[in-house]
Amino acid sequence: MNTLKKTLALVATLAMAATALASCGDDSSSSTSESKAETTKASEDTTKADTSEASTGEIDASVKTGGDTFTIAAWNADDVPYLIAQWKGLDYKTIVDDLSDNKVDGINCIVFGVGGGEASERYDQLFNDGTDLDVYFCEADWALKYINDDSKTLALSKLGLGDADFANIYKYTDEIGKDSNGVRKGVSWQAAAGGFAYRADLAKDYLGANSPDEMQKQVADWDKFVEAAKTVSDKSGGKTALADTVGGLWQAFACGRTTPWVVDDKLQIDDFCKNFADTAKELWDCGGVTKNNQWTDEWTAAGTTGDCMGYFVSTWGFGGFFKDAAGGVGGATYGKWAVCEGPQAFYWGGTWMVVNPGTDNGEEARDFILSATSNEEQMSAYAKAKPEYVNNTKVMDDLISGNTVFNEEISNNFADGQNYFAELANNAKSINFNGLITPYDATVKSDFINKVTDDYLKGGKSWDDTVVEFKKKVAEDIPTLTIE
Numbered sequence: 377m378n379t380l381k382k383t384l385a386l387v388a389t390l391a392m393a394a395t396a397l398a399s400c401g402d403d404s405s406s407s408t409s410e411s412k413a414e415t416t417k418a419s420e421d422t423t424k425a426d427t428s429e430a431s432t433g434e435i436d437a438s439v440k441t442g443g444d445t446f447t448i449a450a451w452n453a454d455d456v457p458y459l460i461a462q463w464k465g466l467d468y469k470t471i472v473d474d475l476s477d478n479k480v481d482g483i484n485c486i487v488f489g490v491g492g493g494e495a496s497e498r499y500d501q502l503f504n505d506g507t508d509l510d511v512y513f514c515e516a517d518w519a520l521k522y523i524n525d526d527s528k529t530l531a532l533s534k535l536g537l538g539d540a541d542f543a544n545i546y547k548y549t550d551e552i553g554k555d556s557n558g559v560r561k562g563v564s565w566q567a568a569a570g571g572f573a574y575r576a577d578l579a580k581d582y583l584g585a586n587s588p589d590e591m592q593k594q595v596a597d598w599d600k601f602v603e604a605a606k607t608v609s610d611k612s613g614g615k616t617a618l619a620d621t622v623g624g625l626w627q628a629f630a631c632g633r634t635t636p637w638v639v640d641d642k643l644q645i646d647d648f649c650k651n652f653a654d655t656a657k658e659l660w661d662c663g664g665v666t667k668n669n670q671w672t673d674e675w676t677a678a679g680t681t682g683d684c685m686g687y688f689v690s691t692w693g694f695g696g697f698f699k700d701a702a703g704g705v706g707g708a709t710y711g712k713w714a715v716c717e718g719p720q721a722f723y724w725g726g727t728w729m730v731v732n733p734g735t736d737n738g739e740e741a742r743d744f745i746l747s748a749t750s751n752e753e754q755m756s757a758y759a760k761a762k763p764e765y766v767n768n769t770k771v772m773d774d775l776i777s778g779n780t781v782f783n784e785e786i787s788n789n790f791a792d793g794q795n796y797f798a799e800l801a802n803n804a805k806s807i808n809f810n811g812l813i814t815p816y817d818a819t820v821k822s823d824f825i826n827k828v829t830d831d832y833l834k835g836g837k838s839w840d841d842t843v844v845e846f847k848k849k850v851a852e853d854i855p856t857l858t859i860e
Contacts, residue, residue: 433536435738443510443736448744449486449502450513451495454692455727456485459565462758463747482740484508492727493818496521503528503732510735511744513727514562516552517818522730523553523561524815530731532560535742541750544770548807553728562728565748565755567691567767569804570628572718573698574618574686575679575709576791582611582685588799592716598629598655601719605664608685616685619665620701621675622656622833624688626825629655631722636812637820642858643850650839653828660833676700680708689715690724691765694796695786702789713790715799721806765797769805776801816854823849 435441450456453472460483461471475485488498492515499522502509514522522528532538542550542560546567553562572595583604585591595601605618619625629652635644659665666684668674678684679701689698702710729748731741747754755766759775763782766772776798781787790796814820827846831837837845847859 433533433538435536435742436534439530439534439738440734440736441738443508443740444482445484445508446482446510446737446740446744447484447486447508448511448513449488449499449509450727451488451490451492451498451515453487453489455565456487456513458762459744459748459758460485462754462761463744468761492725493518499528508736509732510737511729511731511741514730516568516723516726516728517821519552519562519728519730520555520813520815520817523728524555527733528730529555529561530733530735532563532731532745535731535738535745537742537745537750541746544752544768545749546767546769546804546807548723548804548809549726549728549767551809551813552726562730563745563749564726564728564767565758565764566726567765567772567804568723568726569765569800569807570688570690570693570718570722570724571715571796571800571803572628572686573689573694573713573715573796575682575712576714577712578608578612578616578682578685579714582608582616588714588716588794591714592718595716595719598651598719602655602658602662602664605659606662609663612682614663616682617659617664617666617678618685619659620678620684620687621668621670622660622665622829623670623825625656625659625665626652626821627690627724628688628718628720628722630821631807632720633812636814638814638816638857641856642860643820643847645843645846649824649843653832653839653842656828657833671697679703682709688718688722688724691797691800692725694789695763695783699786699789705785705788710789711791714792714794715790715796717799717803721803723804723807765800765804772797772801772804816857819853820850823853 448456448460457471457475458468460466460475460480461468464480466474466480474480475483486502488495490498495515496518499512542563545563546569549564549567550560553564554560574591579585579591583591583594585594594604601618608616608618633648635646635648637644656665660667666678668678676697679687680703684701687698687701699705702708702713704710729745731745735741748758749755749767752768752771755768755771756775758764759766759771760780760782763786775782776795779795782797787793787796824846827842827849831845832839832842850857851859
């Protein structure tokens with residue numbers, strides 16, 4: 377990845393001064409296994425005529441077209457170059473160099489090289505400076521900041537795009553892409569559904585589970601998950617935790633919430649909050665979850681030592697941190713894993729394409745979005761070449777039923793040749809966020825998990841005292857909310 381970072385640093389420098397690249401999420405280098413011939417063929421098979429046929433309308437007269445340079449911005453280089461390659465029929469192997477050498481005519485790629493949350497500040501700066509910008513990428517937790525601002529995001533209907541263009545996207549991704557009035561402003565090319573990945577050998581030893589189906593029965597809800605964790609801890613003499621981190625638990629558990637975090641500008645603290653805190657405490661006290669923090673060396677190392685038996689993993693994580701948790705290809709536990717749906721259908725991460733209302737390249741914006749999020753042949757080719765769990769139920773069902781090997785390095789990490797994406801398909805279809813998304817979610821969720829971890833689990837405070845501290849923190853971070 378060092379070469380990729382250095383090369384794309386040049387791309388970012390050309391686009392915007394003083395940027396340096398970093399990467400997170402899945403391992404983009406795996407995408408280079410596909411040849412130019414395959415991506416070019418996909419482009420030929422899905423001509424502009426095909427793309428325009430999928431569109432339900434014309435571009436609105438208020439949207440400018442014909443600009444000299446089509447500018448796309450994102451916080452990292454994991455996806456943009458490869459989405460451009462798929463769109464234009466270019467070579468995945470050389471797209472990074474081609475962009476840095478200005479060989480992709482008319483396209484400028486701004487890559488900030490920061491964490492997803494920090495990208496918001498960079499976008500604000502672009503808007504303040506009046507920098508040329510056509511399409512930019514927003515992360516789920518803070519996307520509504522832009523999606524609810526008509527001066528920052530364009531209704532996709534203005535590009536002639538409607539329900540028919542996105543008929544097969546996963547429902548939860550559509551909800552996140554709509555503003556508070558139900559207007560579609562953003563759309564994602566990926567579905568970041570998650571599952572519970574675990575050591576298959578340890579599951580046999582400690583739980584007698586000989587298959588993902590048998591494992592699923594033992595972790596099908598949170599009560600069962602806690603009981604399984606206690607069994608693992610007992611039989612391993614306290615060495616092995618079933619779950620990777622409290623943060624991992626929260627990624628899954630948070631998707632089971634049925635009340636918005638904020639209603640009528642009032643913070644909502646309900647039984648769900650206490651249920652999570654108590655579940656986490658049971659696991660914490662019995663050794664059912666490690667005391668590691670996410671994104672640390674200890675977090676991934678625990679998978680190679682047997683200190684951790686399972687990880688909550690999203691689609692993009694299988695080629696990233698989860699492969700690291702096996703020690704990489706040929707590592708200590710590589711090839712010993714399996715995955716099941718887990719106790720809760722959940723998603724983790726994901727990115728939404730949005731369009732700057734000031735774009736002067738409406739046609740390119742429309743065609744880029746259609747290639748990535750609507751054109752089924754293009755999406756199928758991208759799913760295999762990247763690899764990616766794309767945001768199209770039909771495409772993924774077809775690929776999964778055909779036993780597609782999306783990436784050998786990732787697939788070979790699973791025992792018995794398990795089709796790991798197949799286990800996530802049901803979760804992707806089951807996630808429901810209708811009416812649950814608010815602009816405050818990223819801040820409130822972060823404040824909540826930090827207070828539960830620091831005060832309730834580590835600090836030994838009572839639940840009531842923890843709630844008081846949580847309310848204080850939210851009031852400090854979002855002073856406009858009513859907190860009772």
